[in-house]
Amino acid sequence: MPVSTQHLVGIGFAPTTCARTTCYPYNRDVPHFVNWEPVPYLIERYSPPAIRAVWSDQHRFDLWLRIEILACEAWAALGRIPQTALPKIRQATFDVARIAEVEERVGHDVIAFLTVVNESIGQPEARYVHLGMTSQDLNDTAMALQLKESARLIDADLATVRDAAAELAVRHRRTLMAGRTHGVVAEPTTFGFKVAGWVAELDRAQARLELAAEEVAVGRISGAVGTHATIDVSTQVVARDRHASFMSALALVAGALERIATEIRHLQRSEVGEAFEPFGKEQKGSSAMPHKRNPVLTERVCGLARVVRGHLVTALENTALWHERDISHSSAERIIFPDACAAVDYMALEMSKVLRGLEVRPERMLRNLHFAGGVVFSQRVLLALVDSGMSREDAYLVVQKSAMQAMAEDGAGFRAMLEKDKDVMTRIGTRMDVIFDPWAGLEHTDLAYERLGLGAKAT
Numbered sequence: 442m443p444v445s446t447q448h449l450v451g452i453g454f455a456p457t458t459c460a461r462t463t464c465y466p467y468n469r470d471v472p473h474f475v476n477w478e479p480v481p482y483l484i485e486r487y488s489p490p491a492i493r494a495v496w497s498d499q500h501r502f503d504l505w506l507r508i509e510i511l512a513c514e515a516w517a518a519l520g521r522i523p524q525t526a527l528p529k530i531r532q533a534t535f536d537v538a539r540i541a542e543v544e545e546r547v548g549h550d551v552i553a554f555l556t557v558v559n560e561s562i563g564q565p566e567a568r569y570v571h572l573g574m575t576s577q578d579l580n581d582t583a584m585a586l587q588l589k590e591s592a593r594l595i596d597a598d599l600a601t602v603r604d605a606a607a608e609l610a611v612r613h614r615r616t617l618m619a620g621r622t623h624g625v626v627a628e629p630t631t632f633g634f635k636v637a638g639w640v641a642e643l644d645r646a647q648a649r650l651e652l653a654a655e656e657v658a659v660g661r662i663s664g665a666v667g668t669h670a671t672i673d674v675s676t677q678v679v680a681r682d683r684h685a686s687f688m689s690a691l692a693l694v695a696g697a698l699e700r701i702a703t704e705i706r707h708l709q710r711s712e713v714g715e716a717f718e719p720f721g722k723e724q725k726g727s728s729a730m731p732h733k734r735n736p737v738l739t740e741r742v743c744g745l746a747r748v749v750r751g752h753l754v755t756a757l758e759n760t761a762l763w764h765e766r767d768i769s770h771s772s773a774e775r776i777i778f779p780d781a782c783a784a785v786d787y788m789a790l791e792m793s794k795v796l797r798g799l800e801v802r803p804e805r806m807l808r809n810l811h812f813a814g815g816v817v818f819s820q821r822v823l824l825a826l827v828d829s830g831m832s833r834e835d836a837y838l839v840v841q842k843s844a845m846q847a848m849a850e851d852g853a854g855f856r857a858m859l860e861k862d863k864d865v866m867t868r869i870g871t872r873m874d875v876i877f878d879p880w881a882g883l884e885h886t887d888l889a890y891e892r893l894g895l896g897a898k899a900t
Contacts (some may be wrong), residue, residue: 477511487745488783489598489790495590496779498537504583505554506533509570509711512662524567533570534561543731551576574662577766581679584778587689592654595734597646598789603643606701610636611895614886616717617879618806619817624707628818629810629879632716632801632885639701640893646690646697653690657683667845681760681770686776688756691781692749698788699746702739705795709736715806719798738795745784752777810879813847814854821876822869824858829868839865 457582485493494500513530516522535557544553559567561576619626661679720726726733755777761768799807810817819840826836839862847855856877859865875881890896 484780485782487787489594489786491594491844492591492783492786495587495594496782498540501583501587502535502540502554503550504539504586505579506558507779508511508536508579508582508660509533509574509663512572512574512578513569516569522569522572522621526569528762529562529566530570532562533558533561548768549576549719551579554579570730575724577678578660580771581663582662582676584774585658585679587749587866588684588778588782589654591778591786592650592687594677595691595694595782595786595789596650598786598793599647599650600601601641601793601868602698602789602796603647605793606636606639606894607893609633609796609799609801610640610890613801614890616801616803616806617810619810619812626792626812628817628820629883631883631886632803632806635704637886637889637893637895639697640895641889642697642700644893646694650690650694653687657687678762678766681762684774685753685756688753688781691785692753694785695746695749695788698785699743701792702742702746702795704745705739705799707735709734709739713805713893715807717800717802718795719800738791742788742791742795745788749781749784752770752781811854813844814856814858815877816844816847816855818877819844819855821881822865825869825872825876826865831868859880 498871510531510533514527517524517527535554539557540550540553543556544550547553547556555571559570562570610633612633613636616632618630618632618635620628620630620635659679705716705718707713709718717734718736720734725731726735726737755773759773762770802804823833823836823840826839827833831839840859843862844855844859847853849859853861856873860870860873869876
């Protein structure tokens with residue numbers, strides 16, 4: 442049966458006083474085990490320091506040593522090894538560089554680790570370390586802890602994105618804009634209501650990640666083949682469906698952030714100009730065109746989301762291992778999990794920056810809402826004509842003709858063209874102001890705010 446790693450998670454986070462922390466744009470409290478040497482398979486540009494620390498060799502070996510000590514303590518409790526061996530075993534140390542040197546000779550990272558640790562303990566106590574265990578006992582259990590630690594960091598940074606989105610939603614609850622489908626103006630909405638949808642999706646993403654982190658947070662100490670011959674716990678390899686589920690949760694978090702980023706990129710287009718990601722006073726958008734204010738932050742988020750989705754394919758393929766164990770998953774996991782955790786956390790930090798500094802232009806939103814003389818009100822005109830007794834088919838043709846002409850010409854707008862139609866005005870002329878009122882139909886949007894706990898009561 443899988444072993445919960447909850448009792449191993451008491452690692453603790455503490456503020457660092459290292460002078461080098463000022464070099465990193467995303468610093469906050471980081472684990473006290475921080476190793477500032479770059480993790481070789483992480484791109485530093487997209488790797489926040491706290492995540493880099495979780496996946497450093499220093500921390501991985503530290504977790505391995507804790508696992509070995511806990512196993513020895515369990516053996517001592519069972520009477521398999523003497524209690525007198527524990528003090529020296531608990532004082533074991535290692536040196537990362539020394540482990541690397543030994544691995545160059547023996548070609549096996551766990552054996553190299555054990556060699557160095559045992560040198561620090563000495564005989565006869567060292568012979569009890571790794572008793573009955575196999576390499577995967579360390580790898581699976583330590584990685585479960587690293588994934589849980591990473592999930593905790595990502596969740597905290599996602600919470601800042603959610604808070605920023607919630608603040609935007611409340612601030613712009615009454616900021617009118619045109620809704621769009623297929624990139625074409627549709628019916629009136631508010632920018633706040635749009636952002637409230639982001640809040641709901643971020644809530645789901647956080648809940649999904651929390652569940653996946655609990656599912657993947659299992660270790661195993663069972664020895665070779667997992668038959669309980671030497672250690673009577675668990676199977677040899679933790680089934681990789683757990684890890685695929687965790688990667689799926691990361692990919693969905695990335696997808697939620699990408700959806701927000703994609704929307705902002707569209708709103709920042711020159712033809713739309715309704716919302717803009719932050720742009721520094723000395724920032725440059727193009728090496729060739731000084732007028733450019735490109736949405737580089739949100740484009741970066743969209744690009745990294747593709748990388749995380751690609752890692753999900755690998756995680757799914759890792760679920761099929763040969764017999765009781767092979768290591769075809771190992772090499773891939775050394776890349777995809779540190780990389781995906783770092784990328785998603787970086788994306789969350791970027792989106793928090795974007796939302797907190799988002800420049801919203803309500804005047805432009807209102808102008809676009811009245812594009813082509815108010816074609817966004819076409820459905821209301823259609824329904825009003827049907828209510829007046831006109832057939833839906835005839836009403837549709839009348840409204841469509843006026844709307845298409847209004848969008849194709851620079852002359853009279855949609856409402857003005859309808860007002861020239863005597864039949865239309867005879868039927869609904871007295872109701873035109875109500876039909877073209879952008880607030881009509883938005884009275885139910887407060888329901889979303891109430892359900893999300895954003896301080897508005899549904900009316």
